[in-house]
Amino acid sequence: MNMEEKLSAEKVIVIDFGGQYNQLVARRVRECNVYCEIYSYKTDIEQIKAMHPKGIILTGGPNSCYEENSPTYQKELFELGIPVLGLCYGAQLMMHVLGGKVEKAPVREYGKIQVAVDSHSPLFADVPETTICWMSHNDYISQTAPGFSVCAHTADCPVAAAECAEKKLYAIQFHPEVLHTVEGTKMLYNFVRGVCGCTGAWRMDSFVEESVRQIREKVGSGKVLLALSGGVDSSVAAGLLSKAIGKQLTCVFVDHGLLRKDEGDEVEAVFGPNGDFDLNFIRVNAQERYYAKLAGVTEPETKRKIIGEEFIRVFEEEAKKIGAVDFLAQGTIYPDVVESGLGGESAVIKSHHNVGGLPDYVDFKEIIEPLRDLFKDEVRKAGLELGIPERLVFRQPFPGPGLGIRIIGEVTAKKVRIVQEADAIYREEIAKAGLDRTIGQYFAALTNMRSVGVMGDERTYDYAVALRAVNTVDFMTAESADVPFEVLQVVMSRIINEVRGVNRVFYDLTSKPPGTIEFE
Numbered sequence: 001m002n003m004e005e006k007l008s009a010e011k012v013i014v015i016d017f018g019g020q021y022n023q024l025v026a027r028r029v030r031e032c033n034v035y036c037e038i039y040s041y042k043t044d045i046e047q048i049k050a051m052h053p054k055g056i057i058l059t060g061g062p063n064s065c066y067e068e069n070s071p072t073y074q075k076e077l078f079e080l081g082i083p084v085l086g087l088c089y090g091a092q093l094m095m096h097v098l099g100g101k102v103e104k105a106p107v108r109e110y111g112k113i114q115v116a117v118d119s120h121s122p123l124f125a126d127v128p129e130t131t132i133c134w135m136s137h138n139d140y141i142s143q144t145a146p147g148f149s150v151c152a153h154t155a156d157c158p159v160a161a162a163e164c165a166e167k168k169l170y171a172i173q174f175h176p177e178v179l180h181t182v183e184g185t186k187m188l189y190n191f192v193r194g195v196c197g198c199t200g201a202w203r204m205d206s207f208v209e210e211s212v213r214q215i216r217e218k219v220g221s222g223k224v225l226l227a228l229s230g231g232v233d234s235s236v237a238a239g240l241l242s243k244a245i246g247k248q249l250t251c252v253f254v255d256h257g258l259l260r261k262d263e264g265d266e267v268e269a270v271f272g273p274n275g276d277f278d279l280n281f282i283r284v285n286a287q288e289r290y291y292a293k294l295a296g297v298t299e300p301e302t303k304r305k306i307i308g309e310e311f312i313r314v315f316e317e318e319a320k321k322i323g324a325v326d327f328l329a330q331g332t333i334y335p336d337v338v339e340s341g342l343g344g345e346s347a348v349i350k351s352h353h354n355v356g357g358l359p360d361y362v363d364f365k366e367i368i369e370p371l372r373d374l375f376k377d378e379v380r381k382a383g384l385e386l387g388i389p390e391r392l393v394f395r396q397p398f399p400g401p402g403l404g405i406r407i408i409g410e411v412t413a414k415k416v417r418i419v420q421e422a423d424a425i426y427r428e429e430i431a432k433a434g435l436d437r438t439i440g441q442y443f444a445a446l447t448n449m450r451s452v453g454v455m456g457d458e459r460t461y462d463y464a465v466a467l468r469a470v471n472t473v474d475f476m477t478a479e480s481a482d483v484p485f486e487v488l489q490v491v492m493s494r495i496i497n498e499v500r501g502v503n504r505v506f507y508d509l510t511s512k513p514p515g516t517i518e519f520e
């Protein structure tokens with residue numbers, strides 16, 4: 001079997017009814033090493049048949065299936081001989097379409113609920129008889145469709161799951177894709193690997209192969225332009241595109257002089273002319289230009305605006321030299337799409353916050369976002385698969401305005417050097433202590449405070465560096481991380497000794513809120 005046959009043999013289709021966890025469903029299926037694609041409920045059944053999926057999953061959604069104009073699907077979907085798993089709305093819809101009854105629930109269930117399951121059902125193989133599941137529903141299945149039997153219930157929900165084993169149709173009222181459902185991954189595994197019989201041949205390399213094929217098909221002989229920031233997402237996008245279309249890709253990398261120590265050279269070493277990738281790489285050394293624009297500016301929002309606008313100017317100048325392109329590529333990943341509230345089938349393009357506003361300024365026909373369906377850890381896996389070095393793939397999150405928002409007050413070349421040096425020491429010591437993959441985000445910043453100190457026999461009047469380390473799940477809230485005191489002491493001592501212009505080091509204990517992660 002060649003790669004393409006193997007992939008299509010393993011494909012599971014997720015049909016999107018507008019629920020909030022749809023990408024999570026796809027992710028959990030991928031975790032079972034089964035290739036998975038999401039399609040709108042408006043997708044024609046002929047198109048679905050032509051894909052020969054091994055299984056179909058219907059997602060949740062906010063509607064009531066018995067109301068007019070609610071998203072639905074024709075009965076034939078359940079008669080194809082392909083296993084179908086309905087989740088929440090998808091479960092209700094399955095019952096509704098096949099002759100069962102769905103009504104407003106007398107008791108609305110929300111949150112972690114104890115569910116009793118029938119472990120004879122293939123869906124619940126190896127699942128304990130009572131287990132905690134995540135429920136979120138106003139409607140409930142009051143009567144199963146003919147041929148179905150109940151295989152799970154809760155105190156308030158008589159049909160928490162139903163099956164028609166003979167036709168391989170399964171309906172689950174709760175959400176196995178959400179981690180609060182303790183055995184959820186096992187249930188999805190039971191469906192895709194057990195009921196559907198997928199062998200689990202899919203790996204990240206298959207994602208790379210499949211994406212390369214899709215990119216080639218879409219781009220044809222066209223030209224693609226990508227703004228490469230050196231961050232994980234745009235680097236993986238660059239690696240993937242270069243593998244697909246080689247020199248048809250041009251990456252513009254703007255060194256705004258606000259990058260971390262040696263970062264510009266590292267990016268060039270990987271993607272530049274002597275690197276491992278076959279692409280056109282343009283590095284713009286715009287440091288002086290940025291410092292000139294930022295001179296004397298202290299107000300945080302003004303600084304951010306200058307940095308953002310200058311980026312567009314520089315990029316625009318380069319784009320003009322290149323001329324019209326067919327596609328503008330962006331390293332948008334799934335959380336970016338969710339963040340802007342655009343998930344699901346109504347999704348529209350969000351301009352990545354690092355290159356905000358770009359699409360208006362560059363002459364292109366279409367946007368291409370090859371990582372749009374992936375979560376951060378999956379992007380990292382794809383990056384490793386593409387041969388991008390670990391130090392780039394596991395890079396810390398880094399804001400578009402760079403060190404510009406980690407230097408409080410005016411930005412100068414001297415201050416940039418200080419914070420670069422201090423930050424490099426901090427990162428090195430955190431890595432030495434084995435904490436680099438456990439702390440969410442950590443960096444050094446330069447406060448605008450100068451104070452008196454003594455070094456040797458001399459009085460000093462130098463800057464204070466702040467060390468920040470936070471743990472966060474979603475970057476909306478964060479807690480200061482518990483970096484061992486010994487590690488902090490080593491960092492302090494090295495910064496004071498090795499970085500000229502610094503005589504004090506602080507550790508920032510503030511959580512978010514009330515603080516933010518960055519300083520400006």
Ligand code: XMP
Pocket residue numbers: 353354397398399400401441475512515516517518519
């Ligand atoms: P704050 O400071 O808002 O940061 O708590 C939350 C997360 O977002 C990152 N951040 C940015 N990322 N462009 C970016 O791409 C920006 O302008 C920007 N500002 C903050 C920050 O590093 C943290 O991970």
